[in-house]
């Protein structure tokens with residue numbers, strides 16, 4: 625593991641997270657009650673536009689019960705649980721952060737989905753899967769932490785089956801430097817946004833062609849505006865995971881997008 629990867633893992637290392645989640649969730653449901661996906665959404669969809677973005681990307685990717693899905697950089701498993709619950713497919717989640725994987729397993733058990741969504745610690749650049757092992761790979765708000773984008777996309781290409789789908793949702797660099805801290809990095813040492821022009825080129829060089837390419841920047845701005853107009857979330861939310869300064873990180877992210885420093889892009893691609 626490189627020094628940078630270790631630093632990224634530290635950024636997402638949340639001490640005693642599964643126990644803290646257990647305590648926080650007691651405010652919305654008793655421990656023996658099955659939790660619904662929508663109850664966890666303020667907490668477990670760790671990307672701009674939350675569950676809305678996952679639902680849109682999944683609809684575009686065209687999943688079926690038989691689709692073998694990998695959620696790469698799965699966080700605490702919200703997107704993977706959404707996909708398993710909505711489409712009935714089997715989802716494997718991989719993430720660098722051991723505390724996130726522990727929490728993903730705990731929350732998935734609470735949702736009664738452990739037979740369809742499983743999680744393991746791993747590095748997106750060195751995946752422990754055979755060539756062509758998955759029919760769909762999801763990568764939501766992860767690539768921004770990975771400097772070697774060519775190797776990342778080549779690894780996704782390797783594990784995708786013929787005719788598979790790569791669904792990616794990320795920030796792309798536009799005009800100026802990012803103001804830190806942001807949800808994925810406290811400073812520039814673990815932030816690796818690729819420019820809007822280089823992103824499609826790098827994907828193409830890794831062997832992908834686009835099926836759908838969508839600029840979600842305006843949708844992201846609208847979502848932040850609506851979120852900031854209301855009161856702060858009262859129940860368990862992403863601050864429970866990332867700590868009290870998550871609010872500042874989120875405000876900076878909204879500001880960065882408003883000032884057109886990064887844009888927000890989603891795409892579904894297929895190997896060519």
Ligand SMILES: C[S@@+](CC[C@H](N)C(=O)[O-])C[C@H]1O[C@@H](n2cnc3c(N)ncnc32)[C@H](O)[C@@H]1O
Pocket residue numbers: 629632633636668669670671696697698699700701702703718719720721724746747748749763764765766769770807808
């Ligand atoms: C902003 S969170 C997004 C989590 C999840 N995709 C979601 O949308 O809810 C970024 C995640 O990427 C993971 N990550 C970053 N670099 C990674 C790598 N090289 N391999 C695996 N996971 C990585 C982090 O640990 C973190 O959980």
